[in-house]
Amino acid sequence: EPEVTQTPSHQVTQMGQEVILRCVPISNHLYFYWYRQILGQKVEFLVSFYNNEISEKSEIFDDQFSVERPDGSNFTLKIRSTKLEDSAMYFCASSEPGGTFYNEQFFGPGTRLTVL
Amino acid sequence: GQQLNQSPQSMFIQEGEDVSMNCTSSSIFNTWLWYKQDPGEGPVLLIALYKAGELTSNGRLTAQFGITRKDSFLNISASIPSDVGIYFCAGHTGNQFYFGTGTSLTVIP
Numbered sequence: 001e002p003e004v005t006q007t008p009s010h011q012v013t014q015m016g017q018e019v020i021l022r023c024v025p026i027s028n029h030l031y032f033y034w035y036r037q038i039l040g041q042k043v044e045f046l047v048s049f050y051n052n053e054i055s056e057k058s059e060i061f062d063d064q065f066s067v068e069r070p071d072g073s074n075f076t077l078k079i080r081s082t083k084l085e086d087s088a089m090y091f092c093a094s095s096e097p098g099g100t101f102y103n104e105q106f107f108g109p110g111t112r113l114t115v116l
Numbered sequence: 117g118q119q120l121n122q123s124p125q126s127m128f129i130q131e132g133e134d135v136s137m138n139c140t141s142s143s144i145f146n147t148w149l150w151y152k153q154d155p156g157e158g159p160v161l162l163i164a165l166y167k168a169g170e171l172t173s174n175g176r177l178t179a180q181f182g183i184t185r186k187d188s189f190l191n192i193s194a195s196i197p198s199d200v201g202i203y204f205c206a207g208h209t210g211n212q213f214y215f216g217t218g219t220s221l222t223v224i225p
Contacts, residue, residue, distance in 0.1 A: 035213075043204060044215065045214065048212075058212060091158045093158075105149075105213075106161065107151075107159045107161075110156075110158050
């Protein structure tokens, strides 16, 4: 069964460093998303992406964050200058093109980001 | 951001019992979704609801989209040990998705 994959599974970085989290969505999906989950808390929406541009973003997704689909398969989240409070699990998700099914998002296993 | 309140926060039940949890919001949502998250993994979609009043089943799971569009419930019948996990509701409105605070379910064999 097709699935969303994410790399790395765990990323440790120093405060102020840039990190890039990578995701490979399900191949026929056209909507892509990033979420984060701080340990023990709820999942928080960051951004949605469709047709090579951001569809929506939350207040969390400030200028330190950017997303890109550099080729036909990868979807990346970049954090320009990491802060301690960026430590969290980051989930990528994707959903099918169009109609109501674009709400049915399939999540990857997550990347645990630890900022020291 | 939007606030989705789930209750109960945690549940401890005996295997075989039925489970009921709900999610409420002060805002209207166009879609309600229910996810299950196992430790260290991403959420897995259980049920998606698209119309007010809609009642949908997926095996032992049943969920309903509240008439007011401000709430939803999830029922699990005849619980089994593998039902253990955290259950999240999620609502979609304004092209954003908001997750609830989660209900932690423990099933005692």
